Amino acid sequence: MRWIGFLIALMCSLAFAQPAPRGETPAATTQASGARFTSVDVYVDAKASALGAYQVEFAIESGKALVVGLAAGEHPALAKAPPYYDPAALLPGHERLIFAAFSTDASLPRGRTRVASIQLMVEGEAAPQYAAKLVVAADEAGKAIAGATVSLSQGVQR
């Protein structure tokens, strides 16, 4: 009699068991189905020059992401207000953001400095790929800085 009860319990557990999708854990599925937020820091390297103004074009090259915010840079000259940008870039369907800032302060950043932080909402499993192009970087007199570069640093999840 005890054996019959054990067999019934074993058959029930096998009948109702659901195999987990290959390569996924329930926790990972939950994370993938929901949106998450990340931040991409944008750096401009003005080399030896003082950075008076810059304009950057940012693009979401692949993956599903939406720009939801833009924060100012780290140097006091660029930290007073967020960069100029087109609010339309924050609407769904846009994968490009042009932003720019300048400062007439006497003290300006030199070398590599964080000029902005882009907040993004990411959906899906694939990690989005981003690209940035330095449209222009100029010194305190508005003269283009030769050899200035832009770079991105991402991965801060909040």
Add this chain to the structure above:
Amino acid sequence: MRVLLRWGGGAAAAAAAILLVALRLMPDRPVFHPQARVTILDAFSLARQLKAGGKIDKSWDVNGDGAIDQADVDAIAQRAVALPKGGTP
């Protein structure tokens, strides 16, 4: 009289030449070209002119309100970062 005229003419010619050279060497007032591609450097140029406090060319009155001020700087900067309308987002 002839000597006076000769010297006077020479002095006038020299003064005119100095004036021409001075005008040539003086930096032109920046002018805003709305038809050209606008970048943040245009807004930066106007901001620096406003800070310097000199006479500013009327072409910088982009919002057409009769005053050249921070509102024009902002308007130019917004134009620089505007996404193309009707094109690829």
